[in-house]
Amino acid sequence: MRQVKALIADDEPLLRERLRAHLAVLWPDLALTDDARNGAEALELHGLHRPDIVFLDIHMPGLGGIDTARALARRAHLVFVTAYEQYAVQAFEQGAIDYLVKPIDGARLADTVERLKRQIAAPAQGNAAMESMLDQLAARLGPRAAPSRQLQWIKASVGNSLRLIPVDQVHYLRAEEKYTRVVWDEGEALIRKTIRELTEQLDPERFVQTHRSVIVNLACVREVVRGINETADLHLRRGDEVLPVSRSYLHHFRQM
Template sequence: MKQPTALIADDEPLLRERLRSHLATLWPELRLIDDARNGAEALELFELHQPQVVFLDIHMPGMGGIEVARALARRAHLAFVTAYEQYAVQAFEHGAIDYLVKPIDPARLADTVQRLRRQLDGPLPGGAALDAMLDQLAGRLGQRAEPRRWLQWIKASVGTSVRLIPVEQVCYLKAEEKYTLVAWEEGEALIRKSIRELAEQLDPERFVQTHRSVIVNLAHVAEVVRGVNETAELRLRGRGEVLPVSRSYLHHFRQM
């Protein structure tokens, strides 16, 4: 039998370490790939390694666990990690996703491991039931969500001067070796912030990652052209560039 693999996505290093330690004891044959510190990194690592199981923290910087779960529908078995048992757990009662409450209880984790082992040969979670469960969970968590201040300006060197670029003028951002290219309405510039950092700081209602190396401003998208193997291309208003959309990020454009 193929060795099962799993990914842990959580922004708390101590929790990742403890979960790894408990899993090594409770599920020794499970191979844990690199940890993810946020939702965008979780999707990137999933695309790279294709693990069978993903342990997802619900609240992570930028893209949270619920949005990641939507992207991974029918592609992996999922287990949420939450600190909000008192009002979130009801959403899991009839769902195909398991949950763990922080701090991790080894006995509760042992139950989750047994269920995940049984599910490995079964159907992957997805469809209307999963969507309804995620909608219910998002609604419950939204009642307690803290307001967040998203990035409003990007500082970039342009020639001999430093520009403060309003984020609403940014068309897209693209990784360029050790830099990130910022393409905005008046030109282009290179900055030292990585795509991962920017994905955590930009408002996910306005900016979405379309590829491991690209973030796009939805307000500048003119057309989405579907491709093969659940991919797509984006055409931007007033620009000649065509930006890629990989299968991990195609869910952003299904309703467009």
């Protein structure tokens, strides 16, 4: 089997040394390339060595970790190592396998190593592990956390990655066969939750069901056009898509 290679990119020499020491114990067969001190060096060394894994700091001189990840364009498994938890969502948007907070905890890094091994061996298993990790991340992201059971984040598959979508960016959700399509500020994605499940988990003051297959964010509604037989059409503030309102749900809009 081909030896797995990894690159460490961080502007702190001591952290690079500690991470190397941890990895030597946890993954003796892992081949570590030369270290990078910033994003530009990381891209240069990636082109030279083609590592399977890149450990990236968020804040580095010049090109930072997030921009470096974009430039790598998912050509390596990414693990972010940083002192800043608030960048976690951006990290996962770039396809990160994990997000480690400094100072690095050996037991936590051991979990990351196992996750990387699974992802390299079988991508589908890696995605399942990432989904579990996203659940943990959403639970601890303080400013958006809610004491109730209402959803604050929606996990969605986008290509080969999983996105963590803030609920307040969602325009609407629409059932499509076995999936539900989520339309939000940055695009569209499919999830496996049903409209019924979502109705029970979303804030009823902000999201209402308009049809057996549609839930809409009221903040995104521009106008309601009454139709025949106690139905209506919803016109959204962005785009030109029109959503249906069936007779059973028209009462949500009688005062609009």
